[in-house]
Amino acid sequence: MNIGDVAARTGLPPKTIRYYEEIGLLKPPRGANGYRAFREGDMQRLVFLGRARALGFSIEDCRVLLDLRADGTRASAGVKDVSQGHLRRVEQKIADLSGMHETLSSLVRACAGGTRPDCPILDTLGTGAAQGRA
Amino acid sequence: MNIGDVAARTGLPPKTIRYYEEIGLLKPPRGANGYRAFREGDMQRLVFLGRARALGFSIEDCRVLLDLRADGTRASAGVKDVSQGHLRRVEQKIADLSGMHETLSSLVRACAGGTRPDCPILDTLGTGAAQGRA
DNA sequence: CGTAGGGCTTCCAGTTACGGGAAGGTCAAG
DNA sequence: CTTGACCTTCCCGTAACTGGAAGCCCTACG
Numbered sequence: 658m659n660i661g662d663v664a665a666r667t668g669l670p671p672k673t674i675r676y677y678e679e680i681g682l683l684k685p686p687r688g689a690n691g692y693r694a695f696r697e698g699d700m701q702r703l704v705f706l707g708r709a710r711a712l713g714f715s716i717e718d719c720r721v722l723l724d725l726r727a728d729g730t731r732a733s734a735g736v737k738d739v740s741q742g743h744l745r746r747v748e749q750k751i752a753d754l755s756g757m758h759e760t761l762s763s764l765v766r767a768c769a770g771g772t773r774p775d776c777p778i779l780d781t782l783g784t785g786a787a788q789g790r791a
Numbered sequence: 792m793n794i795g796d797v798a799a800r801t802g803l804p805p806k807t808i809r810y811y812e813e814i815g816l817l818k819p820p821r822g823a824n825g826y827r828a829f830r831e832g833d834m835q836r837l838v839f840l841g842r843a844r845a846l847g848f849s850i851e852d853c854r855v856l857l858d859l860r861a862d863g864t865r866a867s868a869g870v871k872d873v874s875q876g877h878l879r880r881v882e883q884k885i886a887d888l889s890g891m892h893e894t895l896s897s898l899v900r901a902c903a904g905g906t907r908p909d910c911p912i913l914d915t916l917g918t919g920a921a922q923g924r925a
Numbered sequence: 926c927g928t929a930g931g932g933c934t935t936c937c938a939g940t941t942a943c944g945g946g947a948a949g950g951t952c953a954a955g
Numbered sequence: 956c957t958t959g960a961c962c963t964t965c966c967c968g969t970a971a972c973t974g975g976a977a978g979c980c981c982t983a984c985g
Contacts, residue, residue: 661961671962676943690951692962701917708916713891716942726913736912737904744895751888754881757847761878770871778870779860782842783835795932805933810972824980826933850971 658695667703677706682720714743792829801837811840816854848877 664671677683678693683702685693702723709719718739725732725739767777798805811817812827817836819827836857843853852873859866859873901911 659962670944672944673942675963680942690962691964692951705917710942711891712895712916713888722913722916726917730906730908732913733902733904733907733910736910737899737902740895740899740902740912744892744899747888747892747895751885751892754847754885754888757845758878758881758885761846761874761881765871765874765878768867768871768874770867772864773867774864776867776870778874779856779866782846782856783839783860793933804973806973807971809934814971824933826980844971 658700660693660695663695663700663703666700667707669703669707674703677703680716682706682716682723712743713747714739718743792834794827794829797829797834797837800834801841803837803841808837811837814850816840816850816857846877847881848873852877 660671660674663669663674667674669677678685683699685695685699688694705723705726706719709722710716714722721739722736725735764778764781794805794808797803797808801808812819817833819829819833822828839857839860840853843856844850848856855873856870859869898912898915
């Protein structure tokens, strides 16, 4: 299978697939013409990568997960560790963004938005750091 | 004031301050020795930048906000536009991350985590895409 | 007065995970 | 045999810095 077919089937752009090969996530053999000749197993790895990336796993996490999958034995513990670590980072990010969201939405609500020269948003960013929580 | 003092007072690392100058966000004059000589106004811009960045505004957003602030007249409308745009992007990000969080936490819950060779996380990532929502 | 230290300067490279685009080989169809 | 779609590699650009090297400057101490 050529890269175009694999791209169509996995939903991953050819550029991304080449990149994954470049960083060693898969090693499709080459045909006589120099084209990558993807096997079924390469496709499976790419599907795996696409799903893991969609869940926000980093490339390095994906590398570890692929190794654990290939390992076969004692996979669960490692996989769960990696996933929990990622889950915690996601939770932290959500918390950070929620904090920003709260402040931002209160600022936007407080701003009249017309042609008035005084803007509570600029005031808050520029001078005293006080800001209401609603 | 030298860059070290400014860094201490604004909480921004010297590297970051130099970077902000490099991309044109401020232009502190130089002393005879080549050192940056920060004025009060430079400090104020940096404080502004620090707060805006902490709220997640992009550098380009910050540039616009600083311009609007310097402009003086008709600031509110533009500032509100920029802030609302940013707020929407933050909301989108939270939504994306919440989706990941839901799937991830259900997967982690489903994984026994011991030395068992079968792992529902690997199974979900590797084969059929079905996954319970709780 | 010499030197040791800390602070300042610039420049270069690396980070994450690709995307855009150029230059050029290959393949199937008409 | 040419055309057009596909493939290849290579290099640059992204956001917002951070780390580190090489080298100048300034203050203080003995």
